[in-house]
Amino acid sequence: MGLVRREQQPAEAKAAPSVETLLRQLDDPDPDCRREAALGLDGVAEAVPHLLARVGPETASTVRDALLTTLAAHDTTEVAEALAIHLASDEADLRTSVAEALSTMPGSVPAIIPRLIDDPDHDVRVMTAMVLADLAHPGSLTWLADMIRQDPHPNVVTAAVDALLPSLGPEHTELLRDAVRRFPDDPFLRFTVEAAVG
Amino acid sequence: MSDNRPKVLVVDDAATVRMYHTKLLDDAGFEVAAAANGLEAVEAAMSTAFDLFVVDVNMPKMNGYTCVETLRSETVGTPAPILMISTEDRPGDADRAYAAGANLYLVKPVNAERLARVARMLTSGVAA
Amino acid sequence: MTSSTTAGLSAVDFEKFREFFYKRTGIQFTESKRYFVDKRIETCIKQAGFPGFNAWFSALRLSDRSGLLQDLINQLTVNETYFLREDYQFDSLLKTVLPDVLAARGGAGRMTGPVKILSLPCSTGEEPYSIALRLLEEWDQIDHVDVEIHGADIDSAVLDKAAHASYGERSLQRVPMSWRAKYFAPVGAGRYQLDAGIRGAVTLHQINVCDTTSMRAFRDFDVIFCRNVLIYFDELSSRRAAENLYGAMRPGGYLFLGHSESMSRISPIFTPSRLPEGIVYQRPSGGPR
Numbered sequence: 001m002g003l004v005r006r007e008q009q010p011a012e013a014k015a016a017p018s019v020e021t022l023l024r025q026l027d028d029p030d031p032d033c034r035r036e037a038a039l040g041l042d043g044v045a046e047a048v049p050h051l052l053a054r055v056g057p058e059t060a061s062t063v064r065d066a067l068l069t070t071l072a073a074h075d076t077t078e079v080a081e082a083l084a085i086h087l088a089s090d091e092a093d094l095r096t097s098v099a100e101a102l103s104t105m106p107g108s109v110p111a112i113i114p115r116l117i118d119d120p121d122h123d124v125r126v127m128t129a130m131v132l133a134d135l136a137h138p139g140s141l142t143w144l145a146d147m148i149r150q151d152p153h154p155n156v157v158t159a160a161v162d163a164l165l166p167s168l169g170p171e172h173t174e175l176l177r178d179a180v181r182r183f184p185d186d187p188f189l190r191f192t193v194e195a196a197v198g
Numbered sequence: 199m200s201d202n203r204p205k206v207l208v209v210d211d212a213a214t215v216r217m218y219h220t221k222l223l224d225d226a227g228f229e230v231a232a233a234a235n236g237l238e239a240v241e242a243a244m245s246t247a248f249d250l251f252v253v254d255v256n257m258p259k260m261n262g263y264t265c266v267e268t269l270r271s272e273t274v275g276t277p278a279p280i281l282m283i284s285t286e287d288r289p290g291d292a293d294r295a296y297a298a299g300a301n302l303y304l305v306k307p308v309n310a311e312r313l314a315r316v317a318r319m320l321t322s323g324v325a326a
Numbered sequence: 327m328t329s330s331t332t333a334g335l336s337a338v339d340f341e342k343f344r345e346f347f348y349k350r351t352g353i354q355f356t357e358s359k360r361y362f363v364d365k366r367i368e369t370c371i372k373q374a375g376f377p378g379f380n381a382w383f384s385a386l387r388l389s390d391r392s393g394l395l396q397d398l399i400n401q402l403t404v405n406e407t408y409f410l411r412e413d414y415q416f417d418s419l420l421k422t423v424l425p426d427v428l429a430a431r432g433g434a435g436r437m438t439g440p441v442k443i444l445s446l447p448c449s450t451g452e453e454p455y456s457i458a459l460r461l462l463e464e465w466d467q468i469d470h471v472d473v474e475i476h477g478a479d480i481d482s483a484v485l486d487k488a489a490h491a492s493y494g495e496r497s498l499q500r501v502p503m504s505w506r507a508k509y510f511a512p513v514g515a516g517r518y519q520l521d522a523g524i525r526g527a528v529t530l531h532q533i534n535v536c537d538t539t540s541m542r543a544f545r546d547f548d549v550i551f552c553r554n555v556l557i558y559f560d561e562l563s564s565r566r567a568a569e570n571l572y573g574a575m576r577p578g579g580y581l582f583l584g585h586s587e588s589m590s591r592i593s594p595i596f597t598p599s600r601l602p603e604g605i606v607y608q609r610p611s612g613g614p615r
Contacts, residue, residue, distance in 0.1 A: 004440055167387065
């Protein structure tokens, strides 16, 4: 009893499961097993299509978060485009989780932003503003300003103002005042602009 | 004076909405704190006894329904009234809010007078 | 709204900064820390060679210059490590967490396997050895259960120092004299080396908390201390680190973060739990397994 030292185990006992095993475990009925498999496939390029295929159907949020954590590290156009499809999902938790993942992919996401900003579904455009809020890319502020200036839907404009809020400067005053003029009935927008530009 | 005002926690991922609701509720006589997602709200409620929660539905990390369930569970166990405010008005959303433990479910936009009136009504037992 | 670095930050700039820093690190500064934060930010802006707050803040937010964030965190947090730092969390460990662990595992004498505690990052060893000392001196169950303490760090240089376990006055200032006499021996130059029995009882590992494959070696820990390190990681790395810590824990196990840190901006996989001494996180005990 008392403090004991761990007996050293042979290194082989801790050998990581093979990629084949992990891919098989992505379909295990135990969510903990699926979660560990998704994390274990970090950096394995051949696993990407398998991981992408499971984002939508996965029901356990812990597993979905693990899938997205591993996928977001593959900052490629293939992953960005496949994930962006879920921005249109009816399931709010999936939409927001995917938006969070995309915002950590500054290498590949900028290429799909112009298309997302023009998406006919205004909910997708709202989610795009959420992605831009955290995307570490010099173009983010310009795209957000474009959305505030041009988007016909008040929810999108409000979301873009929200995303731009931490970076608002005097150069945005006219842009914001103009947005209030376009949507005079939106109390959030009016309040925000008054608070931000005085 | 801030000691006597009822305490409300505004939970919303949108900074603009947090600012807006904070202003409205401050004007209505509440002491207001804010949280940007459900998890932050749960942690805040563990260290402060709030008299009212105003909770958004769609938020990252932890959505509004899970947040309200956790606030009502033994993890936090708050008896305070909870008002949920959603941008969406889909069938079943209100039922889900009430099942989670909310006292009232409203759909945005909620104007200034309505929010103040509802907040006062829900906290009518608390000294203001 | 352009702020000069000599006149401090404007209220709006401070608010923007506070929101950003909280989002990235989970650390929240109150208005009372305003002066302190202003001074440290000024230092960062000057050191990085920016003309003013706006240019520096844009670079911080929008570029991949992670060095800027690292410098900022170094300026705004205390990196010093010493024995019994943030001791109230060890109070929680003894009073609340370990009794709960024993109860959940069937009680002392009936449980299979030792109670396992991990300190990550352990740096030069002060944290795992502090845990060992407090357990030996103050935990009434220490003679009835086996306890394994592990320390892990990514830096092999600090691990060498941890293995040698000799410390100066500054590191030992909070250790009671009676403990010092009992567990430390002077080794010259004002330094004291920890008793070989305790050194030998703590297992040290070199590991990267973000590396899932090597973190698989850690399983079934009852308690993990991971203090003041997740704040240094970008969003994706901190998420992966949180997932790896979760995988290293027994269901129902406890995770301590630094006193100003929060999991709420990182990941929802843990359940926060309120103890008299502060918030601690648990891996949910429900579900299969």
